Amino acid sequence: MTDSRPDTEAAYDAWAWLYDRTLGPAYRDRKMAFLERALLSELPPSAHVLDLCCGTGQMIAPMAAHGFAVTGIDLSADMLRHAALNVPQAVLKQGDARDFTLDRPVAGAVCASASLNHIPGLDDLERVFRSVHAALEDGGIFVFDINHPAQMTRHWLGQPAAGEIAADYAWMITPRYDPASATGAFRVDMYRRPDGASSTGPALWRKLLSRPLMRWRRMALLADFARRHPDWDHRGEDYPIHGHDLAGVRERLEAAGFDVRMETFSGKGAVDADNAACFIARKRPAASAMEAAE
Template identity: 40%
Template sequence: MTTRKHASADSSAYDSFAWFYNKYWGREIAAQMLSALDVLLVPAVPARSRILDLCCGTGRLVALLGKRGFKVTGIDNSRAMLAFARRNAPAARFIRADAQSFKVSPVYQAAISTFDSLNHIMSLKELTEVFRCVHAALVEDGVFVFDLNSEQGFRRHWQEHFAIVEDDAACVLRGRYDREAKVGRYEVTVFCLRKQWQRYDFTLLERCYSQREVRAALKAAGFATISTHDAARDLGLTEHIGRWFFVARKKGTKIAKESAPKTYPINQ
């Protein structure tokens, strides 16, 4: 027997996805994101820095950074994701909050947001508010590293239909990218075997932003020094073609040349 549940409009869609994501995706994705941070973030901050992980999900990356000696705080709006995060990184601090309105003390040397989490912010005005919250959380000269799917990424990855099947779970994803509206949409169905099979249906939406829009939003939020890095070409993440990483500094301190890869223009 299968029970069927729909993610409600006022809850995080990731609540329905948390178990599957944590078990089958979280660990691999965290390792890939850490390899990018080893190039873009780790050389740019002191040892044992305080790091804020915005949209931290199930806390896999928080745990990896904690093992490096960093003091990490994770923020996410999904109760289910945070429940897994507290198990995966019991020494870390976690806060349930909205990325557009969270407030923390300005004690962080760095902030991160990975795996296109900020593409889920559906308007440039809202994205600017996220950046303002991050800016307020950073100490002077603090660094913010995040990634976004580009137009190339949406055209390449968000028009796919595929399924992941395991012994105790299955996930079916049906993607569509609207080039005019710049919106990617995945209709997701997850089956999980608990005491009986359970089905969850929900929709994931992402917005595509140009580099110009992102840079303007960062500057409006108070960031001054901004660089962009292609995940595949600059960082060797060949499975992430169409993903950009942005590095923004509060108050305009430049990243040391020896610690940052070369930046190449990306047409957008």
Template identity: 30%
Template sequence: MSLLNRYSEFDAWAWVYDKTLGTTYCNHRLPILEKLLLQHLPNKAHILDLCCGTGQVAQQLIRKGYQLTGIDGSEKMVDYARKNAPSGNFIVDDARSFKLPPTFDAVISTSAGFNHIMNIEELKKVFENVYTALLENSLFIFDLNLEKGYQLYDLKGTLVEGYIEDEYALAISRSHNQKNNTSWLKIAIFQLLETGWQRSDLTCPVKGYSQSEVEDILENVGFTEVNVYNHQGILELTESDDFVYFVARKA
């Protein structure tokens, strides 16, 4: 294991992520993966799921016949991934520093995992590690919130997602400081225990990048055929598109 900084803060909400966002994001991403990636892969292709979370995407891809390796910096997230997709191979490691040989037919990263990489230099390290792990002529696909999406939220924050169930509730808001161009996800978790409701709070810094700087890094690392698609998998972007998919090929 070559962790720069294990994402232990995500351990505290792995259980509720597994119940909520893990499934929601999986349902949204699978049709895009089908359209932009899976149709180009051989049978039983080996896929690396980077920032795999609680493993719902890996679980569905395994059911389709693919071999899956998952990496996440949260030990608790990986514990849930192993339960959800027991035939996958899951590793606790850091996207910025993992080292794997070139054995993968594709690398994916969904649920905006790379927005937790807080500067360009470290994002480049991620792309270099991915490039090394890919077989020649293989594809890399990931989703990302662009910086203009985070800039829509003021210092007070705006609710963007929420879940209410009988035994738990989850609320997530985004906030953005225009002065230092820094954003945060603020997460409030409510869990019903025998003694009553318990609240937990988590604040995660996030970073939005521009389309052009991400394209430049990919090309600088050596990726070719870089294309950018909107949230529906359409190649032609509009000014309002702030959540996108990047697809690149290892030459």
């Protein structure tokens, strides 16, 4: 999470408990193969790695298990509180992705789960890139994934897209995107069951609902959850996002001093409306960077 406004920080603090249980582990499981291929396999053993916008530390844990020393940065204090419990050996710092410094350089950096879509424009995005560039050793690698305009135009249609119904909590995400303004948001509706509140049904029913073939039924129940469970605590938050032109992202990376390539998570096929864009950027040595600027 990156926006420095206090209200945005509080919004992410409110989501930390849910993210730690649900989306954090899910994102890690989907993206670790890419991270291992694009970054970790390129680093020497015990290298120092930066996890920028680290959230609750879900990506840090497997990196630490591989023997890497990891520093995590996030703006949300509550996200970092969970990260400290998940990965006590990591160094954790509260800060803005656009303006941070490290005590010593890192060999690699990652910013996962489309966190950079929260950056409001290419100028601010370049600030992120320059901060990462300053934190990296010469030849260091920076990898990140980003949702792009063609992808969001096709899929972010203001309809519930994901969610879960558990015994003591439920959640639903509804993404929307406006191509004309290149802005949007994903809304997270979070429900927690107070003592004595109504049940969501037997455990077997919830297990059936979690199956892919029952997605339509699960999403229908979540869309109607507030009416069906008025005695549950409910909080809804909108998290603004920005659609960054991929050519512009590449240009800003190059201007910040990186050599760049782009691919899909699988490393196969083209980045298109059905695939997020994954950037792999290598910091140019100082001499090369000066030559490129001339």
